[in-house]
Amino acid sequence: MTPNPPAENPGSRWSDLSRPPLNAAALRRGLTGADSMWTSLEVLERTGSTNTDLAARAREGSAREGAVLVAEEQTAGRGRLERGWSAPARSGVFVSVLVVPPVPQERWGWVPLIAGVATASALARAAGVDTKLKWPNDILVDVEGEERKTGGILAERTDVAPGAASAEVGSGSGSGSGGAGIVLGIGLNVSLRASELPVPAAGSLLLAGATGTDRDPLLRAVLRSFEDWYGRWVAADGDPLASGVLEAYAAGCATLGRxxxxxxxxxxxxxxxxxxxxxxxxxxxxxxxxxxxxxxxxxxxxxxxxxxxxx
Missing domain, CATH: 2.30.30.100 (SH3 type barrels.)
Known part of the structure; x- marks a missing residue:
């Protein structure tokens, strides 16, 4: 079905009826709580970069481990190698989370790869699309027989104010108590049309034939999947073999054998x-x-x- 065209008032919250806003209250109810690693969830209407914002909050102590920051629109989003990441408002998932891994810091480099496994597997289930990983953590989909990048992941180490990490994390393997954490950003093109793609090599879930482009269930699926894989990795003290992360990553990586x-x-x-x-x-x-x-x-x-x- 062809998406509804934009309405005449581009500044309206409902200017594009095929792109409704996220339901922040429902997301908080579904994702945060005593049994979840996610401690808070906030949806911003517009910001420069959720990674930049969340890192600043971690440093000043206003965000604690497990914080989730989502934006309906980013004006200064960043990808790997300082590349820009832009998309129309409410056309994608732009989310950053704060984690303080209780494992040896030399294993922290696995966090963005875990996010890649979690995101690709979540989208395969929730959107019904064939997803692949391009090393290290680009999310690829097939659009008219071509591999297109529809998502990217950026992990940045940040200082964390005292008390921002949980007591459990702070007592682990000597890593979480050192005043450092990771802000992990995930950007996904969900409903971008061909005319809206930033570069020809880009794609979107819509163009890949997704069964649905409702961002609420997609975001929930990604965060729950990350919680699952991250939990396995933490339980194995960051060992990618014992946790199954390395095997899962290799199985989904389109770069291998190429x-x-x-x-x-x-x-x-x-x-x-x-x-x-x-x-x-x-x-x-x-x-x-x-x-x-x-x-x-x-x-x-x-x-x-x-x-x-x-x-």
Whole structure:
């Protein structure tokens, strides 16, 4: 069914009837509570960046672990490698959460990959679309036979004011009590039409044939899925093997087995086959010289054969 066209008054809260606002009260009732890791949930009408806002709140002590901050519209959203992330108001899910993992800090790099597994699996169930992961944590969907990015995840370490972490977390493995935490941002294109895509390689759940684009159940599904996977990982003291996170990530990663080009910090490029994700979450690339090299950071380009199209 073709989405309703925008109404004449673009400033109205109901200017696009196919994009109703989130129901903040219902989301709070469904997600926060004594049995949930989510301690608060706030929906902002408009902001620059939910990650920036939540990190500031964590530093000043007005947000505690488990806080969820959602925006109907972001004007200065950021993705990996300082790329911008923009979308029309109420066309996507723009959410940040604050976590203080009670595991050794050298394992904290798994948090955005956990979010990737959680988000991809949640969307597959709640939206009925085939989702894949592009290393490290881009969410891909199929749009007319092409892989398109419909979501991204950005994890940023932040200082956390005393008392913002729970007592249970603060007593874990010597990591949660050090005054540091992670603000994890998830951005998803939900109802963007083809004419609204920021770049040709982008996609949306709508364009991928989603069974529904109601953002309330999608947001609930993503946050509940993250709580489940994060809980498994914490219970295993951050071990990606024992928690099943590494196996799940590898199973859903479209990068593995592909010819890729890694554009590394400093301008270096590395081309080869993506053969594995190691226990540190690094992408292992096998080169033509027979060397397997782990990559911890960089931009990965999927190649359709050498010199193929970028994805």
């Amino acid at each position: 010819e890729v080009r890694a554009e590394l910090p400093g301008g270096e490029e590395l081309t080869g086959e993506a053969v594995a994700v190691d226990s540190d979450g690094r992408l292992v690339i096998g080169t033509d010289a027979g060397v397997q090299r782990p990559v911890a950071a960089g931009d990965i380009v999927h190649l359709r054969g050498h010199g193929g199209a970028r994805s």
